[in-house]
Every structure is written in structure tokens, then in C-alpha cells.
Amino acid sequence: MDVRNNGGGSDACVGPLLKYIYTKPFYDDNVDVYSTKENIRKSIEWYEQNKNDTINFDKKKFKEITDEIENMKSVPNKTFIARSKGEIIKLDSIFENPTKVAIIMNKYCASSCETLLFWAKESDKTILVGENSGGYVGYGEISEVNTPNFNFELGCTMTRYNKQREFEVIGISPKYYLTNQKDWIEQTIEQLKKE
Numbered sequence: 001m002d003v004r005n006n007g008g009g010s011d012a013c014v015g016p017l018l019k020y021i022y023t024k025p026f027y028d029d030n031v032d033v034y035s036t037k038e039n040i041r042k043s044i045e046w047y048e049q050n051k052n053d054t055i056n057f058d059k060k061k062f063k064e065i066t067d068e069i070e071n072m073k074s075v076p077n078k079t080f081i082a083r084s085k086g087e088i089i090k091l092d093s094i095f096e097n098p099t100k101v102a103i104i105m106n107k108y109c110a111s112s113c114e115t116l117l118f119w120a121k122e123s124d125k126t127i128l129v130g131e132n133s134g135g136y137v138g139y140g141e142i143s144e145v146n147t148p149n150f151n152f153e154l155g156c157t158m159t160r161y162n163k164q165r166e167f168e169v170i171g172i173s174p175k176y177y178l179t180n181q182k183d184w185i186e187q188t189i190e191q192l193k194k195e
């Protein structure tokens with residue numbers, strides 16, 4: 001898999017790839033949501049904009065969102081609440097093929113792309129090659145807030161990740177670093193043959 005220059009998006013996009021690299025159950029990260037008046041407002045705004053999108057979201061997802069909004073409302077302002085507590089990710093089966101997987105990554109891999117990299121590190125048949133990822137992994141769900149004066153747009157995050165925060169800024173390191181003296185795909189194929 002070549003995920004170079006993938007800036008992320010949504011972990012929902014990563015999920016379908018897991019079956020190709022999965023080899024055993026593993027713990028996902030703990031995720032907390034920062035409950036503030038603005039984050040509640042943004043969550044409600046997102047829900048209102050998407051509540052009729054039955055193609056990309058199902059009833060279960062909308063219930064999770066509305067339950068989380070109610071949970072955020074029930075705690076004091078500027079309080080963290082748990083979204084997930086590091087549940088075990090376990091699939092029903094393990095694909096026989098591919099038998100080996102290499103994921104080529106670079107410093108422009110960020111956010112949800114890095115979720116794939118964390119999951120790949122749990123796989124017995126997957127290696128990471130390239131260079132350190134971008135390191136946008138400790139905090140998530142970036143939204144914009146406009147300042148009251150001059151209408152500056154500021155990016156702010158809504159969630160924090162427990163284990164992944166240690167990779168914030170420094171990124172996830174590959175098992176094998178690649179050089180710029182030779183094509184990265186060629187180097188990856190050579191490395192896969194040695195595995």
C-alpha cells in the first residue's frame with residue numbers, strides 16, 4: 001500500500017483496509033472528547049447538516065452522535081469525557097492473502113492515515129517503510145472557530161488520544177527507512193523479498 005502524501009480524513013475510510021493487514025486482535029486507543037460550549041455547538045451543527053445523509057451514515061452512527069452530545073451537555077464546561085476506552089479490535093477472519101504487506105509512508109501522512117499505520121504495527125504480516133509520518137495523531141476532529149474581532153479562522157481539536165499523543169509532532173517511525181538514492185517502490189519490493 002502506498003499511502004504517501006495522504007493527509008487523512010476519517011477513520012471510517014481506514015476501516016475497510018484493516019481486513020487486508022489484520023492478523024490478531026489488538027487494543028485500539030482511548031479517545032476523550034473535550035466538552036465545551038463551542039464543541040457542543042459544533043457537534044449539533046454537524047448533526048443538523050448530516051442527519052438526512054442516509055448514504056454515508058446509519059441510524060447507529062447518528063445515535064452515537066446524539067448520545068455523545070447529550071453526554072457533553074451533562075458535564076461541566078471544559079471537561080473531558082470518554083468516547084472509547086481502548087476496546088479490542090477483533091475481526092471474524094484473517095485473510096490468507098496477501099501474505100505480506102508493506103505500507104510506504106512519508107512525512108505527509110497525517111491524521112486518519114496514521115490510524116492505518118498504528119493498526120499496521122499490530123499486524124504480523126505488515127511492515128512500514130519510508131520515513132516518519134507527519135505526527136498529527138494526538139488530537140483529532142479539527143473544526144474552525146471564527147474570532148469575534150476581525151473574523152480570523154482558528155483551527156481547534158475536539159478529541160485527544162491517550163497512546164497516540166506520544167507520536168504527536170515526531171510521527172510514527174517505519175521499520176525500514178528508505179533513501180532517496182533509489183525509487184521507493186523498488187526498495188520496498190526488495191525489502192518484502194527479505195521478509
